[in-house]
Amino acid sequence: MEYKIAVIKGDGIGPDIVDQALLVLNKIGEKYKHSFKYTEVLAGGAALDATNVPLPQETIDICKASDAVFLGAVGGHKWDVLPGHLRPEKALLGLREELGLFANIRPAIMYKELKDACPLKPEIVGDGMDMVVIRELTGGIYFGERGFKTNEKGDGAYDTMFYSEMEVRRIAIVAFETAMKRAKKLTSVDKANVLESSRLWRKVVLEVAEDYPEVEVKHMYVDNAAMQLVINPKQFDVIVTGNLFGDILSDEASMITGSIGMLPSASLGTTKLGMYEPIHGSAPDIAGQNKANPIATIVSAAMMLRYSFDLEKEADAIEKAVETILANGYRTGDIQTEGGILVGTKEMGQLICDAI
Numbered sequence: 001m002e003y004k005i006a007v008i009k010g011d012g013i014g015p016d017i018v019d020q021a022l023l024v025l026n027k028i029g030e031k032y033k034h035s036f037k038y039t040e041v042l043a044g045g046a047a048l049d050a051t052n053v054p055l056p057q058e059t060i061d062i063c064k065a066s067d068a069v070f071l072g073a074v075g076g077h078k079w080d081v082l083p084g085h086l087r088p089e090k091a092l093l094g095l096r097e098e099l100g101l102f103a104n105i106r107p108a109i110m111y112k113e114l115k116d117a118c119p120l121k122p123e124i125v126g127d128g129m130d131m132v133v134i135r136e137l138t139g140g141i142y143f144g145e146r147g148f149k150t151n152e153k154g155d156g157a158y159d160t161m162f163y164s165e166m167e168v169r170r171i172a173i174v175a176f177e178t179a180m181k182r183a184k185k186l187t188s189v190d191k192a193n194v195l196e197s198s199r200l201w202r203k204v205v206l207e208v209a210e211d212y213p214e215v216e217v218k219h220m221y222v223d224n225a226a227m228q229l230v231i232n233p234k235q236f237d238v239i240v241t242g243n244l245f246g247d248i249l250s251d252e253a254s255m256i257t258g259s260i261g262m263l264p265s266a267s268l269g270t271t272k273l274g275m276y277e278p279i280h281g282s283a284p285d286i287a288g289q290n291k292a293n294p295i296a297t298i299v300s301a302a303m304m305l306r307y308s309f310d311l312e313k314e315a316d317a318i319e320k321a322v323e324t325i326l327a328n329g330y331r332t333g334d335i336q337t338e339g340g341i342l343v344g345t346k347e348m349g350q351l352i353c354d355a356i
């Protein structure tokens, strides 16, 4: 089979980590006889420098015509001074919207080899952690009406959190379906004690729950969820929440696993076309220095194989190889602990290819 992949290397460490993931994909292609055809497109800071806009129409068109979009990271201090509509992050938001990617799947799995890198006490995480945050990605305050206005308090700015019932229902269905394939435990996170949009969220989640009687559903306020994640993370299996809360909680959950440099993500819509990227940012301070951890990006490639191409055993092979390399003691700087063998971005990529 031939698969068309739109590749956005992006800014900062983006090119460093994507290059390694593509080597891993090529290795999979060779071993399992698939052909991955890459088309490199611009988005974010790199697009701003080349075309003056963060998300050129050509990029959107090529992404739409592909089987999947694979992205490194966008953004950097250099472009921080630009107004909102020209920021590199706008490219990400634009792609999510243009491609209809409303469901963001962010697994937070602690590799047993990295237990020492977890910032929580060992008795809190026990033998590990395995949860998934399902974040609504094309609605809520990220996409609501915004602007500047002046009222009796003076000049100000506002953003609106709006959710339609349809938007809540479709993400709730993704969450319940995910829960059915796992431990059948779902926590829906909102702020229903204060926000009207959260009360609507809760009502719709309860309605969808009627179709999944086997799933045990809990509702939790977001402030409590943030606290529960650090005092008892193992109570969670699947978390479903809105765009802003999911942005925050997925960073928190990821850090409990030891490093944000380990975690992949998939953004999905109603078709097989998904976008795959690590959940971390572009880390411009270490760009081009062979220091970044490519594992989050490499396991994002595994998610792409699984979700967009239905290549289950190929995805397993990548994940297995990562585990083997970690078990053999190899570490990039962000996950280095005593006794680990420190390697750079390229060496880590090569080791994983060899293990495949």
Ligand code: IPM
Residues within 6 Å of the ligand: 075, 089, 092, 093, 247, 279
């Ligand atoms: C993420 C990022 C993005 C977000 C930024 C870069 C716009 O933090 O994917 O979590 O807030 O969604």
Ligand code: MG
Residues within 6 Å of the ligand: 247, 248, 251
């Ligand atoms: Mg984020």
